[in-house]
Amino acid sequence: MMSSRLRVFLLWLLLMCAGVAVVANSRFSTDISFFLPSRPTPEQQVLVSQLQDGSVSRLLMLAVEGGDESQRAVASRAMRKGLLAGGQFLSVQNGEAAATDGERDFFLRYRYQLSPAVNDQRFSEAGLREAVGDTIQSLASPMGLLIKPFLAQDPTGELLAVLEQLNPGAQPEMRAGVWASRDGERAMMLLETRAQGSDIDGQAQSIERVREAFDAAKAGMADGGGAGLSMQLSGPGVFAVKSRESIKAEVSKLLLISTLGIVGVLLWAYRSPRLLALGLLPMLSGALAGAVVVSLVYGTVFGITVGFGSALIGEAVDYAIYFFVQSGRLGLAHWRRSFWPTIRLGVMTSALGFGALLFSGFPGLAQLGLYALSGVVTAALVTRFVLPTLAGQVHSVPEPGRWVHSVLALLGQAYRLRIGVLALAMAAGSYLWLERDDLWGANLSALSTVTEAEGANDGRLRADLAAPDARYLVLVTGASQEAALQAAEEVGDRLDGLVHEGVIGGYDTPVRFLPSAERQNRRLAALPEPSVLQARLAAALVDSPLSASKLGPFIDGVASARSAGALQRKDLDGTAMALAVDAMLTRSVKGWNVMLPLRLPSDESDMPVARLEAALAGSGAVFVDMKGEFDTLYGGYVSEAVSLSLAGCALIVLLLGLTLRSPIRLMRVLLTLVLTVAVVIAGLHASGEKLHLLHLVGMLLIVAVGSNYALFFDRAAGGEPLDAATLMSLCVATLTTAIGFGTLAASRVPVLNAIGTTVGPGALLALLLAAVFVYPPQRR
Amino acid sequence: MKRFLRLAVLGLGLGLVASMAHAAYSLDQLMADLAQNKGGRARFVEKRFVALLDKPVVASGEMLYTPPDRLEKRTLLPKPESMVLDKDKLIMERDKRRMSINVSSRPEAQAFVESIRSTLSGNRQALEAHYRLEIQGERTGWTLTLLPTEPEIAALLQRVTVSGSQKQVQRIEYLQVDGDRSELTIEVIEP
Numbered sequence: 013m014m015s016s017r018l019r020v021f022l023l024w025l026l027l028m029c030a031g032v033a034v035v036a037n038s039r040f041s042t043d044i045s046f047f048l049p050s051r052p053t054p055e056q057q058v059l060v061s062q063l064q065d066g067s068v069s070r071l072l073m074l075a076v077e078g079g080d081e082s083q084r085a086v087a088s089r090a091m092r093k094g095l096l097a098g099g100q101f102l103s104v105q106n107g108e109a110a111a112t113d114g115e116r117d118f119f120l121r122y123r124y125q126l127s128p129a130v131n132d133q134r135f136s137e138a139g140l141r142e143a144v145g146d147t148i149q150s151l152a153s154p155m156g157l158l159i160k161p162f163l164a165q166d167p168t169g170e171l172l173a174v175l176e177q178l179n180p181g182a183q184p185e186m187r188a189g190v191w192a193s194r195d196g197e198r199a200m201m202l203l204e205t206r207a208q209g210s211d212i213d214g215q216a217q218s219i220e221r222v223r224e225a226f227d228a229a230k231a232g233m234a235d236g237g238g239a240g241l242s243m244q245l246s247g248p249g250v251f252a253v254k255s256r257e258s259i260k261a262e263v264s265k266l267l268l269i270s271t272l273g274i275v276g277v278l279l280w281a282y283r284s285p286r287l288l289a290l291g292l293l294p295m296l297s298g299a300l301a302g303a304v305v306v307s308l309v310y311g312t313v314f315g316i317t318v319g320f321g322s323a324l325i326g327e328a329v330d331y332a333i334y335f336f337v338q339s340g341r342l343g344l345a346h347w348r349r350s351f352w353p354t355i356r357l358g359v360m361t362s363a364l365g366f367g368a369l370l371f372s373g374f375p376g377l378a379q380l381g382l383y384a385l386s387g388v389v390t391a392a393l394v395t396r397f398v399l400p401t402l403a404g405q406v407h408s409v410p411e412p413g414r415w416v417h418s419v420l421a422l423l424g425q426a427y428r429l430r431i432g433v434l435a436l437a438m439a440a441g442s443y444l445w446l447e448r449d450d451l452w453g454a455n456l457s458a459l460s461t462v463t464e465a466e467g468a469n470d471g472r473l474r475a476d477l478a479a480p481d482a483r484y485l486v487l488v489t490g491a492s493q494e495a496a497l498q499a500a501e502e503v504g505d506r507l508d509g510l511v512h513e514g515v516i517g518g519y520d521t522p523v524r525f526l527p528s529a530e531r532q533n534r535r536l537a538a539l540p541e542p543s544v545l546q547a548r549l550a551a552a553l554v555d556s557p558l559s560a561s562k563l564g565p566f567i568d569g570v571a572s573a574r575s576a577g578a579l580q581r582k583d584l585d586g587t588a589m590a591l592a593v594d595a596m597l598t599r600s601v602k603g604w605n606v607m608l609p610l611r612l613p614s615d616e617s618d619m620p621v622a623r624l625e626a627a628l629a630g631s632g633a634v635f636v637d638m639k640g641e642f643d644t645l646y647g648g649y650v651s652e653a654v655s656l657s658l659a660g661c662a663l664i665v666l667l668l669g670l671t672l673r674s675p676i677r678l679m680r681v682l683l684t685l686v687l688t689v690a691v692v693i694a695g696l697h698a699s700g701e702k703l704h705l706l707h708l709v710g711m712l713l714i715v716a717v718g719s720n721y722a723l724f725f726d727r728a729a730g731g732e733p734l735d736a737a738t739l740m741s742l743c744v745a746t747l748t749t750a751i752g753f754g755t756l757a758a759s760r761v762p763v764l765n766a767i768g769t770t771v772g773p774g775a776l777l778a779l780l781l782a783a784v785f786v787y788p789p790q791r792r
Numbered sequence: 793m794k795r796f797l798r799l800a801v802l803g804l805g806l807g808l809v810a811s812m813a814h815a816a817y818s819l820d821q822l823m824a825d826l827a828q829n830k831g832g833r834a835r836f837v838e839k840r841f842v843a844l845l846d847k848p849v850v851a852s853g854e855m856l857y858t859p860p861d862r863l864e865k866r867t868l869l870p871k872p873e874s875m876v877l878d879k880d881k882l883i884m885e886r887d888k889r890r891m892s893i894n895v896s897s898r899p900e901a902q903a904f905v906e907s908i909r910s911t912l913s914g915n916r917q918a919l920e921a922h923y924r925l926e927i928q929g930e931r932t933g934w935t936l937t938l939l940p941t942e943p944e945i946a947a948l949l950q951r952v953t954v955s956g957s958q959k960q961v962q963r964i965e966y967l968q969v970d971g972d973r974s975e976l977t978i979e980v981i982e983p
Binding site: 146148149151163186557 | 842871
């Protein structure tokens with residue numbers, strides 16, 4: 013017959029294997045969706061889709077520095093050639109004229125579908141006379157050479173009318189025939205990757221191709237002329253790849269530091285590899301269970317969540333410590349009766365703290381909460397039900413050393429520090445009060461892994477390239493593609509008025525390349541039959557220098573446009589216009605979205621938001637300020653985190669109140685926690701840390717985690733004297749928790765760093781202050 | 793699109809120049825005289841001969857040159873439009889529409905601009921980067937011929953012929969490869 017030890021062990025092993033199988037099949041993600049709202053408003057939805065897959069998310073900006081002007085230009089040309097040949101980039105621009113004959117042929121072919129000038133009037137006898145007359149006069153203008161080759165097939169100048177809509181706005185400086193920075197010292201390029209912004213592997217490959225192309229360009233230059241050249245690269249893809257690399261590197265680093273530190277402490281406390289191995293079981297089970305639950309609930313596990321595991325290790329290992337140290341001396345039954353309730357209460361307060369985060373609309377935060385909650389509960393359950401069976405009766409922990417007895421003696425005198433600590437707390441409180449307006453001020457970018465230097469570099473490249481930052485957009489929606497395009501045309505007509513008045517500098521719209529079928533058909537319906545056209549043309553051009561008899565290609569062109577019908581999206585395939593249309597016209601769950609990026613009237617001016625909103629009123633279109641949305645998003649996260657933290661704390665207080673059943677004891681525990689939080693936050697702010705959302709969450713976790721330690725001292729206040737073994741277990745447990753969370757403080761990922769710098773010191777301080785305020789004075 | 797605009801720069805060559813040129817027997821003398829040009833205002837008439845058209849297209853207006861690199865051409869008839877070359881930026885306005893392009897973005901566009909700008913400022917070196925120069929006649933009736941040396945330009949343009957008498961550039965003719973041509977006659981209003 014199988015022993016119960018073996019049964020329990022096998023059951024545990026089975027669950028662990030299942031867990032490993034789940035985690036092995038999980039999708040891990042390091043992308044920006046960690047920060048993006050799980051229940052977005054329509055405006056936020058624009059933000060989300062632009063950040064993940066918008067054309068701006070696929071832009072890479074590049075600068076070649078060093079060498080001289082012509083060396084930089086040679087490198088720029090060589091890179092463009094190499095990158096275009098590779099096929100991983102949708103466009104590679106460096107100011108050299110692209111092979112735009114394809115574009116021109118496309119516009120020429122579909123000129124009657126695309127030209128905004130085509131209407132009934134245009135093709136009447138009088139309209140033809142005027143249009144052809146204009147075109148002939150244009151021959152003497154700077155546009156003349158453009159028109160001349162197409163005069164016979166397009167005498168009404170529709171090609172020009174199409175092209176005139178596409179004025180590109182600001183352009184970078186030119187040096188030696190390629191784009192250059194404003195000071196002329198760097199050659200500039202703008203690339204658009206084929207890989208989507210959310211495809212980090214694809215972005216990484218694209219970046220690798222760029223580096224290879226640069227190296228090849230350098231190597232290909234005569235006489236080692238490329239030796240002095242260096243390259244700078246920036247853009248959303250670069251940040252995404254860097255962020256993933258740093259999170260990947262951090263996660264293993266953090267887990268290693270945390271594990272080594274905790275194993276060291278445990279070995280010192282247990283002096284037994286067997287106990288160490290057993291002690292790690294609840295922690296391993298907890299870490300695994302956290303990952304499994306997150307994976308099952310969310311489908312995707314964020315890299316940052318795994319990094320948070322190092323904190324969980326420190327917290328989950330506590331229960332095993334209590335078990336070994338306390339039950340070794342008292343026996344299992346006594347431990348269960350006497351200590352387990354205290355531990356259980358600690359688990360519950362922790363669970364409430366982490367659990368409050370579950371309700372956050374900030375997906376990263378909700379995931380951290382779920383991970384920690386399942387981890388802590390699992391670790392406690394394994395300690396309670398699996399560990400005793402596996403450990404058996406024989407687990408002698410070394411006697412507490414002399415230092416423990418000394419500390420125990422000192423503990424009774426800790427109350428003497430009350431005045432001093434209160435004074436310190438008052439100082440911290442006053443400091444916080446004085447600085448109250450200056451405490452919080454960060455925005456969402458404080459949570460991103462992009463450093464200030466990287467952000468500044470990105471801004472410089474963007475300014476030199478006059479690259480769009482797509483801050484302002486108009487969002488138009490429709491049930492079908494056609495409906496969305498029609499809506500975009502209607503909004504475009506309104507925006508045209510604003511452009512004309514100089515209120516906005518301009519805007520982009522997909523309907524320049526793909527008008528709605530309705531509008532195209534209206535244009536085509538204005539085209540007369542060949543015989544009618546011929547007759548009108550002959551009458552219109554009687555006195556013109558251009559004889560109607562030479563315009564056979566025009567008659568044919570109009571006839572073939574009539575039979576070709578409306579231009580479809582698939583007709584754009586293979587052209588640069590397909591890309592432009594796809595970037596602005598996207599399919600969503602509910603229908604189709606059109607995004608119209610707006611340009612400012614000039615670099616320095618502000619967007620006249622009120623005018624825009626007035627002009628768009630009633631059209632159903634939504635004006636979106638991406639930066640404003642970011643700020644609103646962050647503000648929403650903060651106010652939500654405040655209410656969640658308050659709710660979490662309130663529940664913890666309620667739980668403690670119900671369990672302790674003594675207002676005095678409750679007040680003492682709470683005083684400890686409040687003072688701890690105040691001192692930690694004051695310390696962080698005084699040391700120059702910029703406080704943000706995650707520090708706030710850290711405050712909640714101080715309350716949730718720190719209360720565990722206060723509870724043991726509270727037992728003594730409740731009449732169950734603290735013995736040396738319990739004190740030792742408490743010290744070791746606090747130390748491991750502080751190591752676990754403190755490790756996060758070494759992280760360069762702001763989310764983890766903030767939690768680490770808050771909770772690590774907070775756990776230690778909570779223990780110290782609990783000794784001062786909660787532990788009963790031993791008056792001699 | 794950009795290519796078209798750059799081609800359009802060719803048009804710039806078709807109307808320009810209110811310069812006072814001293815006729816010279818040698819190229820260097822002509823250039824030295826042109827370099828002392830202080831600029832000024834002039835009337836122009838531009839005729840464009842296109843094979844497809846039965847009659848030439850005519851436009852007229854005023855030009856203003858400020859050495860060394862600002863040139864304004866205001867067409868008044870038959871329809872108002874304007875074109876300003878300021879350093880490397882070319883701004884065109886017509887029917888309230890405005891277009892701005894950077895002419896140095898393409899070698900051939902650059903070449904067309906140089907044919908005017910460097911002639912006006914007497915910059916022989918810049919001219920010879922794109923053209924072979926020939927001078928004929930005498931001070932009272934000189935002719936400077938620019939023959940493109942770069943294949944991209946030679947594919948479009950046969951030659952540019954600038955002629956003048958004494959202090960006055962009187963005529964600029966662009967002859968295109970397809971035989972179409974345009975001629976610009978210039979009369980100084982004020983020096």
